[in-house]
Amino acid sequence: MTTIRTWRAGAALAAFAAMLTASAATAHDPFAAWHGAAAPSSGAPAEPKIVAYRGAALFDGTGAPSRAGLTIITRGERIVAVQPDSAPLPDGAETVDVAGLYVLPGLIDTHVHVATPPDAEAARAQMRRWLYSGVTAVRGMADDLRSVGELARQARVGEVPSPDIYYAALMAGEGFFKDPRTQAVSAGAVAGRTPWMQAITADTDLPLAVAMARGTSATGIKIYADLPGDLVARITAEAHRQGVPVWTHAMVYPATPQEVIAAAPDVMSHACILAHQAQAPADRPVSYASRTPIDRAPFLKGDNLVVQNLLEQMRDRGIVLDATVRVYAEQDRAAAAPGARQPICSGPMVFALTRQAYRAGVAISAGTDGETPDSDPWPALIEEMELLQNAVGMTPADVLVAATRTAARTVNQSEDMGTIEAGKLANLVFVAADPEADVANLRRLQFTVKRGEAFQRAAFQASTD
16 A cells, blocks of 8 residues: 555656756746646637627616617627617628617516526526526525535526526425425435535524525525524524625514514515504414415405505515416416315415505515426516516516516626616516517517627427327
């Protein structure tokens, strides 16, 4: 064994000496021999391509009415100008005639699950469908981050066609980690004892816990369940101190919606569970595992006064509501089967709660928390947006804002995406009919531009499995 170690050490020293000799001849990169890199080729790198999209009616994502007569100029992955069609173009610009089309910012789904459990092949198929359907970013709401981190890297550098993925590290009480989903996303480790799935108690070192979550490259911390209000508040305060957004469920069980709002998270998910605040305290579930249906009647007769108080606080604090209406409509369809278990909330009840939030001025984002079958040519986000328009009663323009500008807030990326303006990423969706008249016109998508690269809808084919 000693001989082998001596030989290995000698070989390593010889290799290091060779590296030093090579580095003397390549002073521009003294470590080129170490990492195996070839000397750079002569000449400057290729200039980013300049593209001018001319002739489309522009919905910029701010909520302002669409405008005609504007050209969007991109350079590489960024928008460099939005200017009148009559203005001169930069030298060398490639012109794309999009006359007769409508353009809006890339869509963002604010509630997806990419790896629960991890299945990279299936995830990449879904990521491809998202992108070819106009989705240029998604918010992953707790998964196996070992898998998601690699998928996010592949998406970001363009190795696979995909939206950019922004994701959460999860924190919850110890009881939550009996949930089989937590086992699935912690395989090989102990659920609740990983940086991406942490069990929090009153004795937890919160600065360290938040730092560990940050170390996963997560965009935000998701607070899920089995935590009292004071711990929700402490986690949120520490995360914000370290510059990390906080995303919660609207009730964290036993922490009530009122206690969650008082903690001032950035985003709260599921309009359905705001209704728990209107229940008598003795009737409120103390565990997320309780699936007892909530009485629908108090929420279907008009605005609920208890919920109205919550919504006004959310509005005043700038908390975004990730309403997820489609998932409850889907549960209604499943519950129609004989003997099926009834969901906590019905679709009409969630539509009513979201409608009340909309009228109260709460910022609403478009998130799905579920998907259409792989064989469907369109992802769930399109149906989510149609329900926000047709069942909730939001205007088409406000629905588009929910999936663009407001959605960008949920992933803490407002500086880079959500609207079409100079300096933002070149994330664009071109459709053949006016989405501001009806969001169903998103199904007439022609092509998506993500970080300056175009993806033609005609090149996409849904799975036939």
